Amino acid sequence: xxxxxxxxxxxxxxxxxxxRWVVNADPxxxxxxRKPLAQSKLAVISSGGILYxxxxxxxxxxxxxxxxxxxxxxxxxxVWHFGYRTADAESDHNCVFPLARxxxxxxxxVIGELADPAYSFMGxxxxxRKVREELAPRIADELTKAHxxxxxxxxx
Amino acid sequence: xxxxxxxxxxxxxxxxxxxxxxxGHQTGKPHQPDLQRQIVRDALHAFETIARxxxxxxxxxxxxxxxxxxxxxxYTGDFLPPRPPKEDAxxxxxxxxxxxxxxxxx
Numbered sequence: 001x002x003x004x005x006x007x008x009x010x011x012x013x014x015x016x017x018x019x020r021w022v023v024n025a026d027p028x029x030x031x032x033x034r035k036p037l038a039q040s041k042l043a044v045i046s047s048g049g050i051l052y053x054x055x056x057x058x059x060x061x062x063x064x065x066x067x068x069x070x071x072x073x074x075x076x077x078x079v080w081h082f083g084y085r086t087a088d089a090e091s092d093h094n095c096v097f098p099l100a101r102x103x104x105x106x107x108x109x110v111i112g113e114l115a116d117p118a119y120s121f122m123g124x125x126x127x128x129r130k131v132r133e134e135l136a137p138r139i140a141d142e143l144t145k146a147h148x149x150x151x152x153x154x155x156x
Numbered sequence: 157x158x159x160x161x162x163x164x165x166x167x168x169x170x171x172x173x174x175x176x177x178x179x180g181h182q183t184g185k186p187h188q189p190d191l192q193r194q195i196v197r198d199a200l201h202a203f204e205t206i207a208r209x210x211x212x213x214x215x216x217x218x219x220x221x222x223x224x225x226x227x228x229x230x231y232t233g234d235f236l237p238p239r240p241p242k243e244d245a246x247x248x249x250x251x252x253x254x255x256x257x258x259x260x261x262x
Contacts (some may be wrong), residue, residue: 001227002176005160008231024168029211037203048180054256057249078252085237094184101189101196103251110197149205152196153169153246154157154182 020077022128033150035112042148043115045139047123048089048096048156058122063135070116072099083124084156096156115148123155157182157199164212172212173199177219178230191217 006021013019033040036143052068059079068077077093079086087097099118106114118138125131143151159177160165175182175195183199184192195217201215219226229235240248 001224002161003227003230004162004233006162008184012231013202021163023166027232028209030169033203037200040203042200054253056253076256082239082260083236085235086180088186089180094192095181095184095186095190098183098192098196101183101193104193105197105200111200132200152200153157154225155160156180156182 019126020128025105035149037150038109039112041113041115041147042100042102042111043118043143043146043148043151044097044099044154045119045121045151046097046154046156047121048084048093048098048154049079049086049122049124050089050093050120051078051080052076060124061126062122063125063132063133065119065132065134065139067121068097068099068119070099070103070114072118072120074100081122081124081156086107089156096154102152110150115143115146124151161212161214161216166201171202171206172208173202173215174198174217175217176227177217178226181219183221 010138025039050068051057051066053076055066058064060082071092074093077097078089079093079096089138094100097118102111103112105111119142121139125135158172158174159179161174161176164172164174175184177184192240195215196238198213198215201241209228
């Protein structure tokens with residue numbers, strides 16, 4: 001069985017106006033990987049609400065993002081998110097933000113370079129428009145300026 | 157990376173990798189670095205193997221071979237933590253930030 005989260009969300013938030021899910025019927029845009037992963041610069045983005053040290057927490061409807069230094073350790077990181085159970089992610093951020101694992105894969109040569117910084121936002125933003133028109137273009141700009149070849153998005 | 161297959165099918169991203177774990181564990185269980193590394197490695201491998209836009213690769217990992225009950229209850233009932241009163245939340249946030257606000261902080 002695979003859990004159907006769309007009806008479960010509808011039930012969990014039954015006191016609110018129904019959420020308008022993003023449904024993209026058109027074929028998705030396609031950018032081929034330009035070089036092997038072992039030669040590529042890869043950025044990681046988590047919507048798990050990860051915070052570095054004294055960075056301010058997120059708020060509901062918050063379309064801002066945080067820059068997380070790639071060498072951040074478990075002790076540097078905390079989690080603020082209202083939409084999932086964060087206890088495991090707080091105890092080991094690699095559940096939703098696999099920074100330590102990506103550093104190991106960089107050292108092992110699986111990826112050419114792990115981009116610094118990583119990016120985090122809080123995925124519980126009700127307005128899909130806000131994400132599409134504000135948050136996503138801002139992070140896309142950052143990725144373009146950082147000359148990354150690919151990004152790995154881990155939603156939570 | 158996703159553990160919510162129906163949401164990802166609706167969004168229809170160019171490439172996706174699905175792992176059937178409870179929400180909040182998209183890249184593995186806590187304190188199991190080998191499992192986490194394998195999931196991340198599999199996900200990154202999909203950059204090189206997915207050729208058709210919209211493909212969702214399903215990974216074979218099982219959360220708990222002896223218990224599939226989580227699927228019946230994940231994201232239902234009292235799944236979401238109660239919202240703390242604003243003063244408590246503000247206090248917790250101030251305490252969290254002050255932990256790091258030392259003169260030698262990076």
